[in-house]
Amino acid sequence: METFVDISDVALRYTGRAGSQDTLAVEHLNLKVHRGDFVAVVGPSGCGKSTLMKLATGLHFPSAGVVRLDGKVVNGPVSIAGMAFQNPVMLPWRSTRDNVLLPMEVVDPHRRQIRTNRTKYKQQADEILASVGLVGAGDQYPWQLSGGMQQRASLCRALIHDPELLLLDEPFAALDAFTREELWCVIRDLHQEKQFTCILVTHDLREAVFLADTVHVMSARPGQIIVSRTIPIPRPRPIEITYETEFAELTHELRGHIAEARG
Amino acid sequence: MQTKSAGFANIDWVRASPWLCTIGLFAIWEASVWVFSIPYYILPAPTQIGYAMYEFAGALWFNSIQTLWTTLLGFAMAIVFGLLLGLFIGWDKRIYAGLYPLMIGFNSIPKIAVVPILVLWFGAGWLPAVLTAFLISFFPIVVNVATGLATIEPEMEDVLRALGAKKLDVMVKVGIPRSLPYFFGALKVAITLAFIGSVLSETIAANSGIGHMMLTAQANFEVPLVFACLIALAVEGIGMYAIMAGLEQRMTGWAHRSGFNR
Numbered sequence: 001m002e003t004f005v006d007i008s009d010v011a012l013r014y015t016g017r018a019g020s021q022d023t024l025a026v027e028h029l030n031l032k033v034h035r036g037d038f039v040a041v042v043g044p045s046g047c048g049k050s051t052l053m054k055l056a057t058g059l060h061f062p063s064a065g066v067v068r069l070d071g072k073v074v075n076g077p078v079s080i081a082g083m084a085f086q087n088p089v090m091l092p093w094r095s096t097r098d099n100v101l102l103p104m105e106v107v108d109p110h111r112r113q114i115r116t117n118r119t120k121y122k123q124q125a126d127e128i129l130a131s132v133g134l135v136g137a138g139d140q141y142p143w144q145l146s147g148g149m150q151q152r153a154s155l156c157r158a159l160i161h162d163p164e165l166l167l168l169d170e171p172f173a174a175l176d177a178f179t180r181e182e183l184w185c186v187i188r189d190l191h192q193e194k195q196f197t198c199i200l201v202t203h204d205l206r207e208a209v210f211l212a213d214t215v216h217v218m219s220a221r222p223g224q225i226i227v228s229r230t231i232p233i234p235r236p237r238p239i240e241i242t243y244e245t246e247f248a249e250l251t252h253e254l255r256g257h258i259a260e261a262r263g
Numbered sequence: 264m265q266t267k268s269a270g271f272a273n274i275d276w277v278r279a280s281p282w283l284c285t286i287g288l289f290a291i292w293e294a295s296v297w298v299f300s301i302p303y304y305i306l307p308a309p310t311q312i313g314y315a316m317y318e319f320a321g322a323l324w325f326n327s328i329q330t331l332w333t334t335l336l337g338f339a340m341a342i343v344f345g346l347l348l349g350l351f352i353g354w355d356k357r358i359y360a361g362l363y364p365l366m367i368g369f370n371s372i373p374k375i376a377v378v379p380i381l382v383l384w385f386g387a388g389w390l391p392a393v394l395t396a397f398l399i400s401f402f403p404i405v406v407n408v409a410t411g412l413a414t415i416e417p418e419m420e421d422v423l424r425a426l427g428a429k430k431l432d433v434m435v436k437v438g439i440p441r442s443l444p445y446f447f448g449a450l451k452v453a454i455t456l457a458f459i460g461s462v463l464s465e466t467i468a469a470n471s472g473i474g475h476m477m478l479t480a481q482a483n484f485e486v487p488l489v490f491a492c493l494i495a496l497a498v499e500g501i502g503m504y505a506i507m508a509g510l511e512q513r514m515t516g517w518a519h520r521s522g523f524n525r
Contacts, residue, residue, distance in 0.1 A: 054421070057421075057425040059421055076427075077424050077425050077427050077428075078425065078427075079426050079427030081425045081426070082425075083425050085418045085421075085422075087418055091419070091441075093440050093443075093515075093517045093518075102422075102436065103426050106426045106428040106432055107426050157422070158422075161426070
C-alpha cells in the first residue's frame, strides 16, 4: 500500500516569549500512514499529539525534518484535510446546515459553485447529516442541539468536502460514555463508506483500539513514537468486541506502554 | 402567568416596572420639594419644570431637534470610522499593539479640553459639536469590534486555515459576524456618549442646541428651564438607546440566548 502521510524525523520548536525557554514539542518524530488507513495516536498529556495534527495539515512547519502528504512536501495549509476537535466550535449565528457547509464556501472548486447551486449543496448537507443520525436537524441552530449532536454535526463539517485526510483531536473526550460509543460507531461507518485516511489523537485507549488499524504510542515531551501496535481484529468491528478478552489484552498492553512513556 | 384572580395578578410587572419607577421617582421628588420647602431656584419641583416645558415648548423643541441632529451626525461618523478602525486593528496583532496605546492616550484626554481647539479651527457653531460627539463616541466601537475579532476560537481558525482559507475568508466568515454583538453592544454606550459630546460643545461655543439653551436659561436664572433642558436630553437619550437596543436584539438575537436574567 502506498504511504499517504509521511512524517520523517521531524522536530518542532515553539519559540517562547523573550526570556523564556523555547519548547521542543516533538523531536525525531517518524510516522507513516497508508492511504485509507485509520491510525490512532495515544500518549501522556502534553506529549505533542496536537502538534502532530498541525504538522500533518500544514498549519505548522517542522523546525527540522520533512512532512509529505500524498508524495508532496507540505509547505502550506493542505486543503485536502478535514478536522474535528474536542470542542465542536460551531458558529452560533449559522444554522447547523450552514455550519456543515462552511468548508464548501472556502474550498475550491466549491466556493465558486455554492452561490449558484445552493439547492444541490443544501441537499448534500442534509444527506451527510442524515448519515450520522441527524435527520431534519439542518434548520436548527447548533446551540439548540445536545453535545453529542453538535459533535456529529462537527464530523459532518469535517467530511462535507470529501477530504482525503481526516484529523480528529480528541473529538469524543467531552461526551458521556454512551454517546461516545455511539459516535465511535458513527465514525467507523463513515470511514467504511468513504475510505478516507484518518489520524485520531486520543487519550482513550479503548477508543484507539476499537477504531484504529494501528495505534502509535507517543513519549512524553519532546514527543516521538515509541511503540506502534497493529490491531489484528478485522474491521469493521462491532461494539461488543470491546468486552472480549483479546480487546482487553490489547488495551492493557498499550496501557503498559503509556505508563512507561510517562516515566 | 397564573390567571386565578383578575386584575392585580394579570399585570405584566416587567413591562410596568420602568413606568412605575419613573413615576415613583418624580412623585418622591415632588413631595420632597414641598415637604422641605426647597426654593425653585435650588431645585424646582417636577410640576414647575413641566410648566417651564409648556411655556418654552417652541424653543425647547427647536433646540432638541438641533441637538439630536448634531448628535446623530457625530454618531454616524463614529460608527463608520469606529467600525473601519476596529477591523483594521483587529486584523493583526502588530497593528493592535501599535495603535492601542495611542488610542488609550487619546481617549484619556478630556474632550472638554479639545472643544476650544475645534472652535479655533472651525469657528463656533454646530460643526465643533458634531466633531466632539464623534470624538467621544468612536472609542468604544473600535475597542469592541477589535475585541470581537481577537476572540475568534483558535480551533475555528484551524478548521478554516487547514482548508486553505485566506485571512480575508476567516475575517468575513467568522470574524465580522462574531464581532457584531460587540459592535451593537458598543452602539448603546456610544450613543449616550455622543449626546454628552454634542451638549458639551454646545455649552461652550454654539448659538443653538440644548446645551446653548441651558447656558442661556442659567444666565437668566430660569432654573426650571435648565431642568427642563436636562429632561429633554434624558428623553432623547432614552429614545436613541431604545432604538440601538432594538437594533441589537434584531441583528444579533443568536447571541442573547441564555436565560440568565429571566
